[in-house]
Amino acid sequence: MNFDVLRRWLMRSGYDVAFCRNVTDIDDKIIRVSAEESVPWFVVAERNQRAFTWAYDTLGCLPPTVEPRATGHVPEMITLMERLIERGHAYASGGDVYFDVRSYADRYGSLSNQKLDNMRAAADTDDESCKRDPRDFALWKGEKPGEPTWPTPWGPGRPGWHLECSAMATKYLGPTFDIHGGGIDLIFPHHENEIAQSQAAGDGFARNWMHNGMLKIGAEKMSKSLGNSLLIPEMVQKVRPVELRYYLAGPHYRSSIDYSEEALLEAAAAYQRIEGFVTRAAEVIHDVDADAPLPQAFADALDDDLGTPQALAVVHEVVREGNVALSRGDKEAVARLLAETQNMLDVLGLDPRSPQWRGAGSDLTPVVDALVAVALEQRKAARERKDYAAADAIRNQLAAAGITVEDTPNGARWELSR
Numbered sequence: 001m002n003f004d005v006l007r008r009w010l011m012r013s014g015y016d017v018a019f020c021r022n023v024t025d026i027d028d029k030i031i032r033v034s035a036e037e038s039v040p041w042f043v044v045a046e047r048n049q050r051a052f053t054w055a056y057d058t059l060g061c062l063p064p065t066v067e068p069r070a071t072g073h074v075p076e077m078i079t080l081m082e083r084l085i086e087r088g089h090a091y092a093s094g095g096d097v098y099f100d101v102r103s104y105a106d107r108y109g110s111l112s113n114q115k116l117d118n119m120r121a122a123a124d125t126d127d128e129s130c131k132r133d134p135r136d137f138a139l140w141k142g143e144k145p146g147e148p149t150w151p152t153p154w155g156p157g158r159p160g161w162h163l164e165c166s167a168m169a170t171k172y173l174g175p176t177f178d179i180h181g182g183g184i185d186l187i188f189p190h191h192e193n194e195i196a197q198s199q200a201a202g203d204g205f206a207r208n209w210m211h212n213g214m215l216k217i218g219a220e221k222m223s224k225s226l227g228n229s230l231l232i233p234e235m236v237q238k239v240r241p242v243e244l245r246y247y248l249a250g251p252h253y254r255s256s257i258d259y260s261e262e263a264l265l266e267a268a269a270a271y272q273r274i275e276g277f278v279t280r281a282a283e284v285i286h287d288v289d290a291d292a293p294l295p296q297a298f299a300d301a302l303d304d305d306l307g308t309p310q311a312l313a314v315v316h317e318v319v320r321e322g323n324v325a326l327s328r329g330d331k332e333a334v335a336r337l338l339a340e341t342q343n344m345l346d347v348l349g350l351d352p353r354s355p356q357w358r359g360a361g362s363d364l365t366p367v368v369d370a371l372v373a374v375a376l377e378q379r380k381a382a383r384e385r386k387d388y389a390a391a392d393a394i395r396n397q398l399a400a401a402g403i404t405v406e407d408t409p410n411g412a413r414w415e416l417s418r
Contacts, residue, residue, distance in 0.1 A: 095142025
């Protein structure tokens with residue numbers, strides 16, 4: 001989610017962004033679940049990817065430029081291993097291929113600020129006896145009964161987790177690219193190993209690394225293995241997806257989020273205040289200048305290590321000014337402040353008037369609009385003939401159907417109840 005905000009900001013800043021989102025569709029966990037459930041490994045992989053994609057789509061994230069799967073890039077992995085072996089940084093043993101960490105000892109551990117002599121064994125294979133050093137990590141794992149395999153010059157087998165990411169990233173982004181992102185829990189060993197195998201092969205790899213903090217419950221990291229996961233389908237039953245996005249985007253990307261339902265609901269209420277201004281202002285100002293400049297403080301905040309807390313503070317300050325302008329009927333100020341607000345929200349993926357959050361594309365949207373319009377016309381007619389009981393009855397019926405009606409100087413406005 002944080003990297004979607006980064007991508008939007010880079011695009012708004014004039015950069016042409018290629019976003020590669022790798023998919024690990026074969027690894028130890030997938031094989032284990034496959035065996036436990038007695039289903040093919042690719043069924044587990046497909047299920048995982050669909051759930052992952054649904055969650056990102058639900059949170060309003062832009063689709064990746066490319067989304068390669070590991071199993072579709074075995075030739076690139078073989079080439080990378082050949083380059084490493086030729087340079088003396090990898091070796092084949094017992095059907096496996098390993099990265100020789102001592103051949104890269106001067107630089108291995110630079111990302112995580114560790115010394116090789118203080119590192120534990122990689123512990124990424126069932127039998128460590130094939131390794132020259134227990135800290136060597138597997139690039140390729142030899143054939144085992146019941147596991148999928150692909151042919152290589154060193155025998156059939158399957159990819160190691162670290163190898164696939166380097167092979168896919170450099171295929172689509174080139175040997176050197178600008179930014180590599182991921183969770184802080186991936187710094188070691190995964191990202192450390194990516195750097196080692198890529199740079200030892202002669203690639204520059206990532207110029208910059210960005211690591212996001214973890215979502216926690218109390219002092220524990222949220223994870224499926226600990227049984228304390230809060231899944232997106234469950235969360236969007238508590239708040240709307242856009243409100244969940246606001247909650248997740250609020251803290252700085254490097255900060256951990258200590259989840260509580262109270263904090264989630266506070267974030268939802270904060271977003272609703274922003275949304276309320278946009279909705280009221282849009283009734284007065286129908287055409288928003290999408291090219292209006294962003295407040296400098298907002299741009300400065302995002303330029304400073306993607307400072308979303310400070311950026312959102314600017315959004316709320318502009319919204320406060322906008323509400324004051326609305327109350328005094330200053331249309332010129334409302335137009336300017338609405339444009340600033342919507343443009344800032346567009347960068348953050350939070351614009352309530354965007355198709356993502358307005359429900360555009362739903363087949364029932366025009367029908368609901370038309371039916372509510374008829375009911376509101378009937379209510380208006382009842383009020384004009386002073387039949388307030390009938391008007392209240394219509395309003396109550398709409399409320400029972402999940403529709404909230406608000407009377408404004410410009411007429412009745414409705415929205416789905418939260």
